[in-house]
Amino acid sequence: MYDVIPIGRVRSSLVHRAAAPMQGNEGAPDARLVFDPQYHDAVCDLRAGDEILVLTWLHQSDRSVLRVHPRDDLAAPLRGVCSTRSPDRPNPIGIHRVRILAVEAPLEFTVAELEAIDGTPIIDVKPVLDRARER
Amino acid sequence: MYDVIPIGRVRSSLVHRAAAPMQGNEGAPDARLVFDPQYHDAVCDLRAGDEILVLTWLHQSDRSVLRVHPRDDLAAPLRGVCSTRSPDRPNPIGIHRVRILAVEAPLEFTVAELEAIDGTPIIDVKPVLDRARER
Numbered sequence: 664m665y666d667v668i669p670i671g672r673v674r675s676s677l678v679h680r681a682a683a684p685m686q687g688n689e690g691a692p693d694a695r696l697v698f699d700p701q702y703h704d705a706v707c708d709l710r711a712g713d714e715i716l717v718l719t720w721l722h723q724s725d726r727s728v729l730r731v732h733p734r735d736d737l738a739a740p741l742r743g744v745c746s747t748r749s750p751d752r753p754n755p756i757g758i759h760r761v762r763i764l765a766v767e768a769p770l771e772f773t774v775a776e777l778e779a780i781d782g783t784p785i786i787d788v789k790p791v792l793d794r795a796r797e798r
Numbered sequence: 799m800y801d802v803i804p805i806g807r808v809r810s811s812l813v814h815r816a817a818a819p820m821q822g823n824e825g826a827p828d829a830r831l832v833f834d835p836q837y838h839d840a841v842c843d844l845r846a847g848d849e850i851l852v853l854t855w856l857h858q859s860d861r862s863v864l865r866v867h868p869r870d871d872l873a874a875p876l877r878g879v880c881s882t883r884s885p886d887r888p889n890p891i892g893i894h895r896v897r898i899l900a901v902e903a904p905l906e907f908t909v910a911e912l913e914a915i916d917g918t919p920i921i922d923v924k925p926v927l928d929r930a931r932e933r
Contacts, residue, residue: 664801664802664803664804665801665802665803665804665855665857665919666799666800666801666802667799667800667802667889668799668888668889669799669800670888670889678816685878687925702864702888703864704865704878705864705865705878705879705880705887705888706862706877706878706880707865708877708878708880709878709880709881713881716893718889718891720800722800729837729839729840730839730840730842742843743839743840743841743843743844744840744841745840745841745843745844745850745922745924745925746843746844746848746925747924747925748924748925748927752840752922753803753805753837753840753922754802754803754805754853754921754922756853756891756921756922757813757927758893758924759852759909770824784800786889786891787880787887787888787889787891788880789880789882789883790881790883792821792883
């Protein structure tokens, strides 16, 4: 077992999980990434225009769930969570591909179309690599 | 702080971190994903041919590192780890896009070109979504 330590939080107009779109390109609002001061050096080279992967800890998830009805469609057969993007899964890590719209302050970034709710812990940010297989 | 629980391990001919390629498409070998029995229902719908994202915990990483020389090139300026794919970072989560080549057993999958070393904990598997922004 390993400890994941939040390095920041999502600030968003999305407050309830039930209202959040399932993917960013399904109507998610722009949101803010706010990092803790001790991680300044880790995020200091992020720039407006960068395409990034934001990794989050989906803290409202049910970690005991191993099978789900995809996209909450009860008519769809149950499916192992590793074949779905369900937030309910043993390690509820979200991967969100977003573009940085603006650097508001050294620790605050506005990003486009993020489906994570307000307060969601950020656990990592990685650049998108420009290779075909990197998706 | 949150607990990440390994759901399986990578089995690979790569044993030492120093010998591992930096990305899967830089000469990484095929490898095996072996899951723990209690996660059978989570992985039961994975099939040969599936393109997946394997999330790993890069257990040999230095979590205190906030800036690195990209690709270990000491001539390159130091860069915040969130603008690099360095394994050394506060939460050392690896994202590996791979294709499943074969299902060897209900809990064992052979995948193509995985740069993680033998014994690396697997913490999640997600399907690749077929959308342009999902990369």
